Amino acid sequence: MFITPNTIENIVKQIEETAGTQTALLFIAEHTKIDIENLILELNQRQITFAGGIFPRVIYNDTVYEEGIVVNFIDQIHHAFVIKNLDQKEFTIPKIQLASDKSYCTFTLVDGLTGNIANYLSELYRTLGTSSIYFGGGAGSLTLEQKPCLFDNDGFYMNAAISLIYESRVSIGVKHGWEKVDGPLIATKTNNNTIQEINWRNALEVYKEIVERDCKQEITVDNFFSIAKAYPFGIVKENSECIVRDPISTNEKGELICVGEVLNNTVLDILRGKNENLISSATEAAKLTTKNAQNPNTGIIIDCISRVLFLEENFQLELNTVIEELRSKNNQMEISGALTLGEISSYNGYLEFFNKTIVIGLFE
């Protein structure tokens, strides 16, 4: 369901009409003029169970919206929990027992600008393991200014993660299409999301040397983001595409700040994007999803906002090819999604936090 900007009362009314006993999952585009605290109050008064996040943009069918609310409904939540203060090392994930003969999906929303996301996902995987499929993304503002961006019946949160576990057969496709320019390099000194040294040298110096040689442009403080969005890092991973890490800014010490953690001594490549590769990889992700799905009724696309910034007007092409592929499985299927700050999926192995990647889920 897509709700255009409206009064809180009307928004809540529309959700209530469909919700019944289901849990509403809300993706709100960040420019939507809405008072979240008020929305929480109104939804609670109508006794609607809900959770959601604020994202740079949302997707409904073949359109990207800067304003508006995408609502999906989940039948029976097996378990839902919020982890607050994710930026602190200490947090506890509740012990959960999942039946081995059933299929589960763990839908996770995180504050995309907090620290410790990889650690949270690692702990989530430690608890649930392969008994669930994982799917989700990072909420937050495109301004990269951190503020509350996740909410549920109990409040509006920053530095948090919300996980909803429910019974569902899900088919997932994950791809990014970024290609190696240079590497391997070693991130010899890091601190959570910050790469301080590469190959035992100042990180920015090494990054500049490689990227300037390729893009034939000098990197300055002012143009860092506009150039770096085309040259992310790739963490080498066997039997799959590398994990992309997006450097979004630099500081006065010449350190590179990324979306998501980079561990000490991580082996990195520097990647480069080409429009056609990114678009074809998105189609490939969609094909992977449809190949494994049987009778999907809902499609959710979690696509990185930085792909939109890189592809610009060509992003519509990416979205169109993905939608076309998904519709080939079920023409009537409702497709929605969010443009996120980081994407979450396990894809048949260890649970990861991706950047600049498209994660598509078909739910049955």
Add this chain to the structure above:
Amino acid sequence: MDIGKNIADILQLYEFSMAIGKSLDYEKNCDKFLTLLLARKNLSGCCILRKRDEHYEKLYAFPAASVSNKYIPHNQFLTSCFKNSEPKTGIFNDSIKKTVPMCTEKGAWVYFNLKEDLGLFLFENNGNLFTSIDINQLNPIIAKFSLSLDACESFSKQQDLLKKLTSQNQELKEYAHVISHDLKSPLRNVVTLIAWTKEDAGNLDENLLQNLTGIEENAEKMDNLINGLLTYSTIDKEDIVANHIDIKPFIQEIIESINDSKKEITTFNIHTNVESLNFNALQFKQLFFHLISNAIYSIDKENGVINIHIDQHDSILKCSVQDNGKGIAKRYFDKIFEIFQTLENDKKSTGVGLSIVKKIIELYEGKIWLESQENMGTSFHFTLKT
């Protein structure tokens, strides 16, 4: 040959090896290395099992439920893995799933022997078999990881021992205090009752009086023995606080506190190259009290002379207590520092004093030795680290 691939492989192994031994805590050490290995190799899980006589025990698993039971009965699959020191790999099939409660529906497994009775399993979910290159690359890294697990186990044992020791020390301290209190109060009653009996009874029979005096003397010895034992058992367990000590007045005070009539015929000479020092006052007093008491006690001449030397040389304190008493026979030189050892049948001596002295000196990483000539005198020398 793909040089780029080789370099990438080597750097990947570098990353793995740098993640080993990041913590001496068993679980954290496993977490740091194994979760990285799972992430980079896109594996779905792992576990460490120890072979015991009665079953296999799960020591570590990630995800926690990847092996659901803590104990797994002996079975053909695990026996065939554990009997080899070489790695082994295969695909999960129904027979394995029936015997080993590993929560995976499909995929491959690889086994690495960590030690004779310890094995590591890695699982993957995509059905990609582990190749011999994968295994050969990982084998030395896993061997290094195995050593780090040994270090974790040793550290854990050491920590347990330390905890046990600390608790035993505390118990001993409390026990010593309780015992000393419980033994001393009836003793005090005995002494008081004898004093009252002597006062109240008027003219007592000489033999009875002698017996009562004997009881009094033995009670006093018992009291000294309890005090000595309490000091001996707690001297190295108290918190050590350094105090400022002005040497000459401090030693003088110790001499004054010694209750022995031979003090009147003895000359005391105190030599020192420092006026003051920082040391635990109680332990410093214990040291010199027992050595000077023994020296005074040994005086058998009309004019006793006791020379006390205290010299500071950098961080070492060199001290000696020398007397012109009756001397000690060589055969007692080692025995003399053992607890309850006295040189002769002395009613007053408890045989604890020199043991306390030795214990304090050892606490300060020092040494004690003696030189003596019978009928000429004895010198006790000792060092202390300050």
